Amino acid sequence: MTTILPRKDVVIVGLGWTGAILAHELTEGGLDVVAIERGPWRDTATDFNIGYAQDELRYGIRRDLFLQPAVEAMTMRNSTSQTALPMRDYGSFLPGNGVGGAGVHWNGHTWRFWDSDFQIADHLRDRYGAGRIQDLQLQNWGVTGAEMEKSFDRFEYLAGISGKAGNISGQIQEGGNPFEDPRARDYPLPPMQMTYAPTLFAEVTRSLNLHPFPTPSANLSKDYINPLGIAMGQCTMCGFCERFGCANYSKSSAQTTILPVLMKKKNFEVRTDSEVLHVDLDASKKHARGVTYVNTSGEEFFQPADMVLLCAYGLHNVRLMMLSGIGQIYDPNTGEGTIGRNYCYQTNAGAQVFFDDKNFNPFIAAGALGQTVDDYNGDAFDHGPLDFVGGAGINCIPSNGRPIQTRPTPPGTPRWGSDWKKATVKSYKSTLGFSSQGSSYPTRGNYLDLDPTYTDRFGRPLLRFTFDFPDNDIRMSNWVSDRMEDIAKAFGGRQYTNTRRKKGWDSVPYQSTHNTGGAIMGTDPKTSAVNKYLQSWDVANVFVIGASAFAHNAGKNPTGTVGALAFHAADVIRQQYLRNPGQPLVSA
Amino acid sequence: METHCLKRPTRRQFLSSVAFTILAGSAAPVMARSISGSLPWEARSADPPVQVKPGGWLFFTPEEAQTMEAVADRLVPADDLSLGGKDAGCVLYLDRQLVGSYGTSSRLYTKGPFMPGLATQGYQAPDTPAQRYRSGIAALNAFTRETKGGKRFAELAPTDQDAVLKDLEAGKITLPNKVDAKSFFNLMLANVMEGFFADPIYGGNKDMASWKMLGFPGARYDYRDHVSKHNQPYPLPPVSIAGSMEWMTR
Ligand SMILES: Cc1cc2nc3c(=O)[nH]c(=O)nc-3n(C[C@H](O)[C@H](O)[C@H](O)COP(=O)(O)OP(=O)(O)OC[C@H]3O[C@@H](n4cnc5c(N)ncnc54)[C@H](O)[C@@H]3O)c2cc1C
Ligand code: SF4
Numbered sequence: 001m002t003t004i005l006p007r008k009d010v011v012i013v014g015l016g017w018t019g020a021i022l023a024h025e026l027t028e029g030g031l032d033v034v035a036i037e038r039g040p041w042r043d044t045a046t047d048f049n050i051g052y053a054q055d056e057l058r059y060g061i062r063r064d065l066f067l068q069p070a071v072e073a074m075t076m077r078n079s080t081s082q083t084a085l086p087m088r089d090y091g092s093f094l095p096g097n098g099v100g101g102a103g104v105h106w107n108g109h110t111w112r113f114w115d116s117d118f119q120i121a122d123h124l125r126d127r128y129g130a131g132r133i134q135d136l137q138l139q140n141w142g143v144t145g146a147e148m149e150k151s152f153d154r155f156e157y158l159a160g161i162s163g164k165a166g167n168i169s170g171q172i173q174e175g176g177n178p179f180e181d182p183r184a185r186d187y188p189l190p191p192m193q194m195t196y197a198p199t200l201f202a203e204v205t206r207s208l209n210l211h212p213f214p215t216p217s218a219n220l221s222k223d224y225i226n227p228l229g230i231a232m233g234q235c236t237m238c239g240f241c242e243r244f245g246c247a248n249y250s251k252s253s254a255q256t257t258i259l260p261v262l263m264k265k266k267n268f269e270v271r272t273d274s275e276v277l278h279v280d281l282d283a284s285k286k287h288a289r290g291v292t293y294v295n296t297s298g299e300e301f302f303q304p305a306d307m308v309l310l311c312a313y314g315l316h317n318v319r320l321m322m323l324s325g326i327g328q329i330y331d332p333n334t335g336e337g338t339i340g341r342n343y344c345y346q347t348n349a350g351a352q353v354f355f356d357d358k359n360f361n362p363f364i365a366a367g368a369l370g371q372t373v374d375d376y377n378g379d380a381f382d383h384g385p386l387d388f389v390g391g392a393g394i395n396c397i398p399s400n401g402r403p404i405q406t407r408p409t410p411p412g413t414p415r416w417g418s419d420w421k422k423a424t425v426k427s428y429k430s431t432l433g434f435s436s437q438g439s440s441y442p443t444r445g446n447y448l449d450l451d452p453t454y455t456d457r458f459g460r461p462l463l464r465f466t467f468d469f470p471d472n473d474i475r476m477s478n479w480v481s482d483r484m485e486d487i488a489k490a491f492g493g494r495q496y497t498n499t500r501r502k503k504g505w506d507s508v509p510y511q512s513t514h515n516t517g518g519a520i521m522g523t524d525p526k527t528s529a530v531n532k533y534l535q536s537w538d539v540a541n542v543f544v545i546g547a548s549a550f551a552h553n554a555g556k557n558p559t560g561t562v563g564a565l566a567f568h569a570a571d572v573i574r575q576q577y578l579r580n581p582g583q584p585l586v587s588a
Numbered sequence: 589m590e591t592h593c594l595k596r597p598t599r600r601q602f603l604s605s606v607a608f609t610i611l612a613g614s615a616a617p618v619m620a621r622s623i624s625g626s627l628p629w630e631a632r633s634a635d636p637p638v639q640v641k642p643g644g645w646l647f648f649t650p651e652e653a654q655t656m657e658a659v660a661d662r663l664v665p666a667d668d669l670s671l672g673g674k675d676a677g678c679v680l681y682l683d684r685q686l687v688g689s690y691g692t693s694s695r696l697y698t699k700g701p702f703m704p705g706l707a708t709q710g711y712q713a714p715d716t717p718a719q720r721y722r723s724g725i726a727a728l729n730a731f732t733r734e735t736k737g738g739k740r741f742a743e744l745a746p747t748d749q750d751a752v753l754k755d756l757e758a759g760k761i762t763l764p765n766k767v768d769a770k771s772f773f774n775l776m777l778a779n780v781m782e783g784f785f786a787d788p789i790y791g792g793n794k795d796m797a798s799w800k801m802l803g804f805p806g807a808r809y810d811y812r813d814h815v816s817k818h819n820q821p822y823p824l825p826p827v828s829i830a831g832s833m834e835w836m837t838r
Contacts, residue, residue, distance in 0.1 A: 041621070041628060052636045052829045054807040057786040062690065073697035078708060085709045088697045101669065116629035224755035247809065262628065269624035310594030329799040359819050363804055364811040377776065403804050414662040415757070416777060421801075425669055428802045506708040 002292065002300045008034045009293050011305035013276045013320065015557065016101015018545040018566045019311035020254035020262060021158075021228030024228070025555060025570035027268045029332050029578070034303065035268075038275040038312075039447060043255050048245030059244045066090065066243075067097040071275075075451040076465040076507045080332070084464045085120055086454050092506065093513040102313060102513055103253040103559070107242040107367030108218030108401060110161045110252075111556035112152045112564070114181050115145025116379045120552060123379065124389055133389060136472060137342055137442040139551045142523045142532030145181045148564050151571070154406070155563030156187055156216075159252035160194045160224035160232055163187040163216030176382050177213045177372070192221040193234065197360045197432045199372040201396035210373045212411070213248035215397055216560075218252035228261045241367030241399045251367065263496065265344070273294075274585050276456065279308050280323035285363050287582065288326075294458070305571075306581060307541050312565075314548035315406040318448050318518035319463040325531050326521075327538040330447050332466070338529040338537075341449040341466065342517040344553040347392070347438035347473040349501045351484045353493035354410050354431030362401030362429060370397030376480050377555045378422040378439065388475040392555040394484060401428070408433065411497055436480045438501070440516070440553040442469045448518045468505050477501040506543050516550035521565075523586075531586040534569040535577070540584045543569055606803035612791035639830060640684045640791030642677070647686040647718065652725045654677055656776075658742035662749050663780045670801040673780055681783030683794030687770065711771075716728070719773055729755075745807075788828045799826040 009031040023033050042048075058064045067090070075084035096102030117122045121138040132451045165186040166176025173186075194202070202212040209243030210443035219235040228234065235250040247258050262268055275324075276293045280302065310317040320340050322329055330340035373394040374380055383389055400406055408431040413423040446468070450461035469477075481500050488496035496585040522528025525537035534549055545566050547558045576585055621628075624668075629794055643652050660673030670676070693716040705712035715723070727742045732752060736744055741752065755761045759770035781794030785799075789808065793799065799806050806826035814822055 013717045026724060041623065043627065049636065050809055052807075054809060055637060055787055055789075057782060057790055058637060061782060061786075062695075068695040069697035070695050076709060078706075081708065083703065085703060085705045086697050086699070087710060087714055088712065089710065093709060166703050193815050195815055199733050234812070236812055237815055238809045238811065240809075263623065263627045264625065268626050269622055271620060271622045275622040280712075297619065359821055361811075361814065361820075363808075364815055401802075403798060403802055403803055404782055407785075412815070418665050418667050418752075421664070421667065421669050425801055431591060451700065508708070 002302050002471070004302045005304070007306075008032050009037065010307045010309060011303050011308045012311050013291060014038070014101060014310075014312035014316070015254065015270055016096055016311065016313060017101050017103040017254055017563060019101070019309070021563065021566040022267055022309050022311060022545060022570055024258050024262050025567070025574065027262065027265050029574045030267070032267045033269075034269045034305070036274050036276050036291065037099055037272050037304065037514060038269055039067075039272065041270075041272045042098045042100055042104060043259065044245065044247065044249055048247040050247035051160060053247040054238065054240040056240070056404050059105070060402055061404055063090070063094060063243065063247060064095070065098065070457070071097070071155055072456055073314075073454070074463045074465060076467070077277070078466075078468040078504055079445065080559065083453055084466070086462065087398050087507050091508040092511050093515055094510070095315065099259070099270065100254045102410055104255065105243050105556075106253075106513075106559065108251055109368045109397070109557040110156065110159065110216045110218050110560040111153070112180065112183075113554050113556065113561045114378055117141075117552070117554045118143050118145055118148065128383060128389065135443065136389070136470065137444055139342070139442075139444050139520070139522050139527060141521050142528075143568070148341075148568060149181070149183060151564035151567040152560060154567045155560060157227055159218050159221050159256050159563070160189055160226055160257070161187045161216050161218055161252070162189040162192050162221035164191050164214055166213060175213060178211050179374045179377065187216060189221045189224055190485060192217055192366065192369045193370070195237070195361070195364055195369060195398065196358070197370070198396045198397050200284070200432065200491070201373045201434060205371075205373050205487060208487065208490055210375045212287065212371045212373050215368055215370045215372045215395060216368070218383045219366040220250050220252070226257055228258065230257055230260050232256050235366050237364050237366045237369060239363045239365040239402065241365070242399055250563060276459070277319065277323070278320060279310075279326060279539075280289050281325060283465050283541060284538060285325060288539050303339040307543070308355070310542065310544045313544060314518060314546040315463060315515050317544050317546050317548040321519055321529070321544065322450050323460060326536055326542060327447055332445050332447050335444060338520070338525070338527065340443035340518050341527070341529070342551055343446050343448045343467060343521045344440035344442055344516045344550065345467060345505070346512045346514040346553060347440050347469055347477045347501055348435060348511055349421075349438070349477050349481050350435040350486070350497045351488045351496060352408055352433045352435060353488050353491045353496045354427060354429055355432070355493045356402075357430075358432075359429045360398065360432060362398055362406065365398050365400050367399050368397060369399070371394055378485055386479065388472045388479065389561040390439035390441055390476045390555065392436035392477065392480040394434060394436050394480070394487070396432070396434040396457070398433060403428070407562075410495055425451070432493070434484070434487070436477065436484055437555050437557070438473060438477045438480060438511070439555040440473055441470060442517060444554050446470070469501060469503055474501060474503055514547070514553060516547040516553040516558060519544045519548040520551045521549040522551060525588045531584070533572040533585050535566060535585050537584070537588055542583050543550040543573065545569055606662075606671065623808065637789050639789050639831065640680065642680055642791070645683050647691065648679070648682045652721070653683065654742045655667045655725050655729060656682060658749060658782075659753070659776055660780045662746065662753055663777060664784050670797045673784060675794065676784055676797050677792040678783035679791050682779050685779065686718045686721060693758050717775065720772060723765055724763075724767050724772040724775070727763040728772075730762060730764050748776045758831050789830050796826045796828055817836050
C-alpha cells in the first residue's frame, strides 16, 4: 500500500552538495521544499567526533560513510562482448550515502572547467580540424565559460575555497594558474600553508619552466564566515580527510556551509533513510507528478510535487531516469537515445620518487593540500604535432600517511617478511608521490544502461557500465606520463616509479569518484538529456543536477563545476521557470 | 521546530546503511525520520568503536587460531623493528572482524547468479570472508599434512612456512576443495596488515607497535605547529583512539 502525502512545491531526491544548494536557493525563493535522502542524518558534532573520527579501519578501509553495495550495487564490463558482473564491493569509485552525500568525505580539490571545455567540440574542431576528434563523441555543453563565471564564484565563496587566482579579468596573477579563464575576483581565502613535498614539487617543476600553483582547496587555510553567515574553522592538516568526515568544521560540505541555515527554515523538510524508487509521470509522459519512495520499514509513500529535482549523484540520477521512463535509453548500436550517453571517467596515472635523506612527514596532510601544474591540461598546450586531444593536471597532493592504505615501497620489494618491513620503514617518510589526473572523452561505445540480470533488493535492475579507457585517452595519459618522468628524474632521488595507464578499466582499485555523463546537457534533444539549464528535454518539470550533466570529463575534479551548475540551474528556475512553470526553458 | 521520527529511533545509527539493507523482517531497523525547522541536536550520534578485549576466540577454533598466528608471524616477523604479527594481536583482530559485518559480507552485494569474472570485475564467488577462512585454513593444513610429513602449517619450521607462503602467493600450490591459493593468500595478507596497522582499539597493533615503527602519530588531529617545519622529524609519540600508551589500562 502506498501512502499519499500532502503536495509540495518541490521534491529533491538526495541531500548532498547539489540537493542542499538547490534546497537553499528555492526555499529562499519562497517555495515549499522537501528533500528525500536515502542515507541517515549526519552532522559534524554528532557524527564526526574528534575523539574517533581518525579511525582508518572504519572509515578508510571499511568505508563506513559510503553507500554499501547491499543497498545498491552496479555492474560493469569493459565492452559489449563481455558479460557485466556486479561490483560486489565498490572499489574504483565510492558513492556517498546520507545527508551531505559524497561531499562529506571528499578531498576538496575545487576546480573550474574552462571555456574550451564547455565549447569543446567547436574549440577542438576549429583548432585541429574535424578529423582529429572523429573517434570521439565530443559535444558542446550549451554554455560558455563567461556565462558560468558568476556561478563558479558563488560556489567558491559559499565553500570558502583557499587558493590563488591566476587570471583576474584578463590580468595574469603571479603565483596563480596562468592557464585558467579570467575570473572576476580572487578566491575568498589565501592558499593553504604548504607541506614539504608540494613545496619541493613546486621548486622542481618551476626549474623545468612549468607553472606550479597551490591547488584550490575546500580545506580552509583560515577561519571563514561564508555568505550565509556560517562559520568554518582553519584546517589542522589532520591527514584523515578524504573518506572521512571533518571533525574540525574545516572541510566544505553541505554540513559546514548550508545545512545550519537550511535546516532552520520552516519551508524545508528532509526525510532521511528513505530511498526514492522512481519519478512518477502522468499519462502523457511529459509531466512528473512526484516521486515514490520507501523508508527503512519498507513503507511506501507517494510525494506529489510540482517540480522534481534529481540530485542523487550523477550515476543515481541516470538510473532513476531510466527506471522512471524519462527520456529514451541510449543504444550504442544506433547512437539513438540520450539517457546513458557519454559516460566518462578519469584517466589517471602516478609517479613516486624515493629519497634517502628526506622526511616528508606524510601524516601532516589534507585532502586538497598541494601544488598543481596545468601546463599539460586540457588544451593549454598545442596538440598540433600530437596524436591525441585532452590532457591532465599534474598534482602533488599527498593526502595522508594512514598506514593501512599508504605504505609506499620501491619496485621489487616483497609484500611481507623482514625485507618488506625494512623497506616500508625506510620509505614511509621519505617518498614523494605525484599524479596526473587526466581527461576522459566520450566514445560511442562507452555508456550506461540497465543490467538485464542483476537486481537490487527491490528487484529492480542495477545500473550497468560498459566502459574502457578510449585509445585517445590512453595516448594522452602516456604522453603526460612521459612529462611526469622528466619531473620525477629532476627530483634527483634514489629511484622513481612511473605507473602508466593501461586499457582494461579495473573496477577494483580506487581511482576516483569522478563519474560523469549519462544525462548530459547540450543544445540538441537528440544528443543530450537536459538543456543548458539542466532541465529534462522530455519532462519539463524535472531538473537533473550533478556530474551526470557533463558532456565529457576534463582533467580536473568535478565538484567545482557541479556546484556552479547547481547555482546556474537554481538561478534560472527562480528567475525564469517559475514565471511559466512546466514549460521548457529552451525550445527543442 | 519538528524533529520527529516516522518510527521509534534506535541507537547504533552509524550502522544505518547496514540495517537499511535488511528492511522488512529485521528486528530493529534504523527508522526513517523527518526533520524540519531545526537542526536535530538530540543524541542519535554515531557510536564510538568498542575496544576489543583479548580472551577466547569468537570465530576461530584453537587449531585455526594457531595456524593464523603462525601465518601472521611470518607475514609480519618479529625483528628489531617491531614485535611479530602474533604478539601484535593480528589474529585477535581478525577473529573479531570475522564475527562482525566484515566476516559475513553483510554490507556487500551478495545476490546471484555467481559467474566467474574477469580480473577487472573483482571477487565474484559467493563465499564470505568467514567461509573463506574456514575452508582456506583447512585446505592449507591438509596441504601441509599431505606434503610435509603429516605436519600442520604451524608445526613447520619458519623457513618451510615461508616457502609454503611464497608458493601460495605465487599460485604455485593447488589447495584441496577448490580453494584458490593465491586469492586466499591475498585475503590473509590484507587482513593481517589491517590488524597490524589499524588502531589498537580493534585488537591488533599492540602498544601501537607498527605506528612507533613507522613514526606515524596515530589519532592526533592538529599539525599546525609542525606544518612548516619541513624535513624535521615530528617530535610526539603516537596516540590511539583510546588514548596514549600511558593512559591505557588493560
Ligand atoms: C573519496 C572521494 C573523494 C572525492 N574528492 C573530490 C575532490 O577532491 N574534488 C571534487 O571535485 N570532487 C571530489 N569527489 C566527488 C564529489 O564528492 C562529488 O562530485 C559530489 O559530492 C557530487 O555532489 P552531488 O550533489 O551530485 O552528489 P552527492 O554529494 O553524492 O549527493 C547525492 C545524495 O543523494 C542520495 N541519493 C542517491 N540515490 C538516492 C535515492 N534513490 N533516493 C534518495 N536519495 C538518494 C545519496 O545518498 C547522497 O546523499 C570525491 C568523492 C569521493 C567519494
Ligand atoms: S585535513 Fe583539514 S579539512 Fe581535512 S578532515 Fe582534517 S582538518 Fe578537516
